[in-house]
Amino acid sequence: MEFTFSEEHAMLREAVRDFTDGVIRPIADEIDKKHAIPREVIDQMAELGLLGVAIPEEYGGAGMGETGLCVVMEELTQGDFAVAVTLGAHASIGAMSVLVGGTEEQKQRFLPDFATGAKFACFALSEAGAGSDPGAMTTTAVRDGDDWILNGEKVWITAGDIADIAVVYAITDKEKGANGGVTSFLVPREAEGYSIGRNEDKMGQRGSGTVTLAFDNVRVSDANRLGEVGYGFRTAMGVLDRGRLALGANCLGAAREAHKLSVEYAKQREAFGKPIAAYQAMQWMLADSAMDIFAMESMIYRTAWLCDTGQPFGREAAMVKLHASEALCQVADRAVQIHGGMGYSAEYKIERLYRDARVTRIYEGTNEIQRIVVARDVLKRGY
Numbered sequence: 001m002e003f004t005f006s007e008e009h010a011m012l013r014e015a016v017r018d019f020t021d022g023v024i025r026p027i028a029d030e031i032d033k034k035h036a037i038p039r040e041v042i043d044q045m046a047e048l049g050l051l052g053v054a055i056p057e058e059y060g061g062a063g064m065g066e067t068g069l070c071v072v073m074e075e076l077t078q079g080d081f082a083v084a085v086t087l088g089a090h091a092s093i094g095a096m097s098v099l100v101g102g103t104e105e106q107k108q109r110f111l112p113d114f115a116t117g118a119k120f121a122c123f124a125l126s127e128a129g130a131g132s133d134p135g136a137m138t139t140t141a142v143r144d145g146d147d148w149i150l151n152g153e154k155v156w157i158t159a160g161d162i163a164d165i166a167v168v169y170a171i172t173d174k175e176k177g178a179n180g181g182v183t184s185f186l187v188p189r190e191a192e193g194y195s196i197g198r199n200e201d202k203m204g205q206r207g208s209g210t211v212t213l214a215f216d217n218v219r220v221s222d223a224n225r226l227g228e229v230g231y232g233f234r235t236a237m238g239v240l241d242r243g244r245l246a247l248g249a250n251c252l253g254a255a256r257e258a259h260k261l262s263v264e265y266a267k268q269r270e271a272f273g274k275p276i277a278a279y280q281a282m283q284w285m286l287a288d289s290a291m292d293i294f295a296m297e298s299m300i301y302r303t304a305w306l307c308d309t310g311q312p313f314g315r316e317a318a319m320v321k322l323h324a325s326e327a328l329c330q331v332a333d334r335a336v337q338i339h340g341g342m343g344y345s346a347e348y349k350i351e352r353l354y355r356d357a358r359v360t361r362i363y364e365g366t367n368e369i370q371r372i373v374v375a376r377d378v379l380k381r382g383y
């Protein structure tokens with residue numbers, strides 16, 4: 001048993017850390033306040049090869065697997081969560097939909113552009129009436145000769161504002177619903193009838209675009225149907241396994257940053273003539289956060305290893321998402337407490353980290369849904 005990163009993964013970490021320190025950190029506050037990520041940042045991430053880090057080399061990517069993607073996510077999130085989650089919408093769930101559910105021809109046609117960033121992808125599953133229960137979706141795709149006609153609206157779509165291609169999940173057989181009645185499609189932004197709604201005004205991760213995507217008789221070629229008719233739900237669940245793992249790595253990065261700032265602050269802030277780090281109440285919080293971070297790291301990279309070695313990892317990915325998001329919220333909450341009034345000030349990074357953390361317990365499937373996924377698997381396969 002070995003617990004070391006390969007030389008390639010270690011080099012990747014160094015490169016992303018340099019990029020985060022040099023480019024992301026200095027503008028993270030501005031990104032939050034302006035609710036926008038400068039386009040150059042996305043372009044620079046593309047130049048660094050981060051958009052295709054998990055795409056196999058045969059399709060033009062870096063071939064560094066989920067482990068590589070988790071390394072990228074962990075490092076980037078230390079600079080800014082919104083930037084990392086925007087990358088995730090493309091690299092972890094958008095482009096991944098083609099890798100998980102596409103035919104060989106579709107992989108060859110779409111993945112090279114996704115790898116270089118020539119095309120940016122997003123993942124459009126949720127609807128106003130279908131979040132935790134995507135089987136209740138009402139977006140439809142009806143066959144029309146060599147095409148499909150899509151109608152409906154998707155909500156909460158991360159990076160839907162900048163994506164060139166949306167992976168859209170639609171009902172193709174109402175009777176079957178989630179059990180074989182959902183199919184996914186690669187829908188180009190320029191398609192007639194495709195419209196992008198306003199950006200949500202969110203509590204946190206404010207720099208990332210979160211929009212509705214509406215489809216009004218959008219014509220999509222059958223060649224852009226992702227995989228078999230009726231396999232969409234299976235694809236979505238396979239993609240979300242990966243998304244949940246990468247989100248765990250986001251949580252790890254954010255927790256590391258909050259913890260690092262807390263340790264520094266506790267050492268330099270004095271109360272009653274001593275640094276607050278001298279008080280056991282502060283030390284216990286620091287110890288608990290260190291333990292949470294160690295547990296997150298252990299779970300995430302073990303699960304990434306399961307994925308990259310072709311072993312089942314769905315239950316583990318759900319546990320990673322559930323644990324990492326809850327641990328992050330605790331670490332961020334302790335960080336605010338350790339910083340006292342400074343932790344509550346919008347002038348200081350801790351306040352943003354706290355706001356950015358909260359949604360991790362909601363998206364990529366709420367934590368209640370993760371518990372259902374884990375429990376079902378435990379009852380089916382045992383442990």
Ligand SMILES: Cc1cc2nc3c(=O)[nH]c(=O)nc-3n(C[C@H](O)[C@H](O)[C@H](O)COP(=O)(O)OP(=O)(O)OC[C@H]3O[C@@H](n4cnc5c(N)ncnc54)[C@H](O)[C@@H]3O)c2cc1C
Binds near residue numbers: 158202366368369
């Ligand atoms: C910032 C942000 C970005 C997002 N990005 C994307 C994206 O890129 N693509 C995309 O497709 N979606 C995206 N989403 C949507 C996200 O996945 C959903 O919000 C999430 O799945 C929850 O759905 P909902 O909001 O409809 O909540 P609901 O499903 O209405 O849930 C409300 C509450 O009921 C609970 N609940 C529901 N069913 C059960 C049950 N069976 N047992 C116990 N409790 C239950 C939930 O856990 C939750 O606490 C994003 C959401 C946000 C906030």
